[in-house]
Structures are given as C-alpha cells and as structure tokens.
Amino acid sequence: MLVPGMVLADSIDPASYSDSLDVGESVTVRKTVTVTEEATSSVVDVMFVFDITGSMGGEISAAKSSANDILSSLGGLGNLQSGSGWYGDPLHDGTHVDLNATNTGDSSGINDMWDSGSCTVAGASGGCGGDFPEVGYAALYETATETSWRPGSNRFIVTFGDASFKTGPDGTDNASSVQTALTDNNVNLLGISYDSAFTTSLEGIGGTAFAAGSTTDLVGAISSLVTGSLFDYSEVTVDDLGAGMPGVGVSVACVSADIGTCSGDTATGVYDRTTERTFEFDVTFTGMAEGTHSFDTHALVDGGIVATEADRFIVGEGSVSVPEPSSVALLGTALLSLVGFRRRKCRRS
Known part of the structure; x- marks a missing residue:
C-alpha cells in the first residue's frame, strides 16, 4: 500500500x-x-465509468459514494488525475469529464451521474434505454482511446455496473476491440459489480471485478499494481x-x-x-x-x-x-x- x-x-x-x-x-x-x-509515488490517472441505466436505480447512489471514497483514498499518491464517463443504451460518453488534477466528486464528474431514476448526466439525458445488455464496450473503448492519459502514467479505468455488455451501435465496439484498446494504451481495468452478468463481461475483456462495497479491496489492488510495478523493473531510460x-x-x-x-x-x-x-x-x-x-x-x-x-x-x-x-x-x-x-x-x- x-x-x-x-x-x-x-x-x-x-x-x-x-x-x-x-x-x-x-x-x-x-x-x-x-x-x-x-x-516511491508515481503518476496515476483514474477514469470512473458508470452504468446509468434504469436497473442501476437502487445502486447508483452507492456507486457514486464508492467512487468518491476511492478517489479520496488515492489522494495520497501525490500525482493523481481523475475524470469520468458513462453508458446507457444506446447512448454513451466515455470521456464525459477528461482527466484533471482537482480530484473531487464535482471536478471529476462523479457527482454528475443521475439519481432516483432520472437517467441524466449533468442535467442532460443519458438515454436510460432497455436493460440487459448495455453498450459498456463502446464506452470503455472510448475511455481507453480518447482519455488524455499522461505520458508515463499508471492508468486505470474503474467501472460500475449491473448488466452485461453488448456490441456498440456502430457494430465495431466489441470485446475484442476493447481488449486491444486497453492493451495498446496500457490501461488496467477494474470494476465494482452489482450483478454476476457485469462480472462476466468485465472479466471477459481482462478486467478484475470486485463485489459491491469492496472499495477497500479495489483501492488496495490499485496501490499494489502501482507499487508492484515500481519495485521490480527491467528497463531504465531518459526521454523528453x-x-x-x-x-x-x-x-x-x-x-x-x-x-x-x-x-x-x-x-x-x-x-x-x-x-x-x-x-x-x-x-x-x-x-x-x-x-x-x-x-x-x-x-x-x-x-x-x-x-x-x-x-x-x-x-x-x-x-x-x-x-x-x-x-x-x-x-x-x-x-x-x-x-x-x-x-x-x-x-x-
């Protein structure tokens, strides 16, 4: 830790x-x-991505609270940036708020996510859509490829959901394309799961799922990945x-x-x-x-x-x-x- x-x-x-x-x-x-x-401390970038469809009505407040707890716990890293995205069906926005260094629920966009079934983000419709499955692949692909990741950073997407994923509206965002995007951009995928269907989809693209309420375990996983990558190493160089x-x-x-x-x-x-x-x-x-x-x-x-x-x-x-x-x-x-x-x-x- x-x-x-x-x-x-x-x-x-x-x-x-x-x-x-x-x-x-x-x-x-x-x-x-x-x-x-x-x-040592390191450069860490974290994007939070939320399922905002109707079935999350009972969990979205808890998901937002967990995200804020995770953000607060990671504050000790010293060089942290955070942002957020979301997905519904068929709409999605993987980079609703891009990375920034203020690191609060408001500045990261966490607090923009809907409450009480309104299916809105910052007052705009997120497209609640039909439940199971959701366009999680499309959102995660966009987060991985369009976030302004900092050079040399440890990169994480932390996602929250209760439904399985399906191919995106344009037919190209699928499990394979997301896995490639995560690998190409050196992004670690973690998630808080509110249903086994979400866990299956997340693990199917190389992610690690944690049960709802396991924010301490997830923070520990991020910390272990960061410190583990720092303890054993094989290459050193200088570069602008x-x-x-x-x-x-x-x-x-x-x-x-x-x-x-x-x-x-x-x-x-x-x-x-x-x-x-x-x-x-x-x-x-x-x-x-x-x-x-x-x-x-x-x-x-x-x-x-x-x-x-x-x-x-x-x-x-x-x-x-x-x-x-x-x-x-x-x-x-x-x-x-x-x-x-x-x-x-x-x-x-």
Whole structure:
C-alpha cells in the first residue's frame, strides 16, 4: 500500500539544465538516474465509468459514494488525475469529464451521474434505454482511446455496473476491440459489480471485478499494481517524450546500466529495489527552431515517470551572444579611460 504523502525518491541529475544553441548546433549532457531502494509515488490517472441505466436505480447512489471514497483514498499518491464517463443504451460518453488534477466528486464528474431514476448526466439525458445488455464496450473503448492519459502514467479505468455488455451501435465496439484498446494504451481495468452478468463481461475483456462495497479491496489492488510495478523493473531510460519538439531535438545513449547492460537508449536488466541503483545516459540536445524552448526531460522506469528535469534552451536569434575577445578589450580600455578622466576631474576640483 502506498503511504499518503509519500514523496518522489528517485532522481535525475542534473535536475535542471539551460543553454543557448544555434540552429543545427548540439550539446551533450551526462545524466545520472538514481533509482532508490524505497517505494516511491508515481503518476496515476483514474477514469470512473458508470452504468446509468434504469436497473442501476437502487445502486447508483452507492456507486457514486464508492467512487468518491476511492478517489479520496488515492489522494495520497501525490500525482493523481481523475475524470469520468458513462453508458446507457444506446447512448454513451466515455470521456464525459477528461482527466484533471482537482480530484473531487464535482471536478471529476462523479457527482454528475443521475439519481432516483432520472437517467441524466449533468442535467442532460443519458438515454436510460432497455436493460440487459448495455453498450459498456463502446464506452470503455472510448475511455481507453480518447482519455488524455499522461505520458508515463499508471492508468486505470474503474467501472460500475449491473448488466452485461453488448456490441456498440456502430457494430465495431466489441470485446475484442476493447481488449486491444486497453492493451495498446496500457490501461488496467477494474470494476465494482452489482450483478454476476457485469462480472462476466468485465472479466471477459481482462478486467478484475470486485463485489459491491469492496472499495477497500479495489483501492488496495490499485496501490499494489502501482507499487508492484515500481519495485521490480527491467528497463531504465531518459526521454523528453517529444516535449522538446519542434524547437529542440532530443536523443539518448545509455552509458552505464548498473548490473545490467546498455542497449541503445535503454539500460536493461533484472532489477529490484533491494538496493539503490544508478544509471548514466548521454542526452544530446539539438537546436531545431529559433526561439526560447522550455520543457521537461524524464527518468523512466519501465515506461513510468519517476523523476523529472526542467530544461530551457534559447535557439538561434534568441540566443545570448558572447562578445568577441577584441570587443571585450575595447570595452575594458574605454572603462579604464573613463575612470582616469573622473580621477583627473576630482584632483582639479
């Protein structure tokens, strides 16, 4: 279990870097990534997806309460974002509220879900529809593919329902397409089940179902997945995740890999957090477009961000020019002459 308030312990050194480059000019900086023996916090994205059809009338209030409890429990992760989606029949909206960092029932859209059988979301009709089955596949496919997942985040969809799923209205959103979308976007699927039919559909696409009221178990599962992915690891690298472009190009070469080996830009091996480990990388920054460019470069462990460096480059015409030696000499001579003039003036007075 993650401990609330836990701070990021892994590091990248230097923690910041700034320079001036001409267009086409490059500079290479040695980066040291330290992966500690302590568990760390991580970047976590959670989307809550609700069945809002009529049969959920007796459970929707409990589902919303559970979602708020889960959101509150995950607050200690430190770098959490949350949002929500819903499905009825035939309507659905897998990204009703996209990820944001405020993390309350209102900001995530949890509290928008209908109560007392009105089948509305934020005052608009959600299309209660006929019950059993519902278009859960379509909603989950949309959540997996259209959510603004953050690069390097641990990604979770937590869904609530009491009915089986059916192929979406356009005939393409089915069990197979959802499984592919979850895998391609590296999303973990968990759910709170109010009926065995929902459990069967969820498990059929690789999800894990928890019985109604088992919010503590679900939070524990999320925490275990996050900490488990952090304890044992096999790859370490440095990457700006495309943030420097189009102004600054970034390339990486692994230099040392602790007990493992370097392969291109990545340190590979069988690692764990039983001891602190260090890895070295040569990161080359190349000026691509004139202007001032500020972005982050990250240390990644198995693709997840564990530490961040702030970079700033002035490229081309915006760069700070250094005076030529002859110009510096002329400036020094002028300053000395001015000092001599002021001294003579003082003596005359």
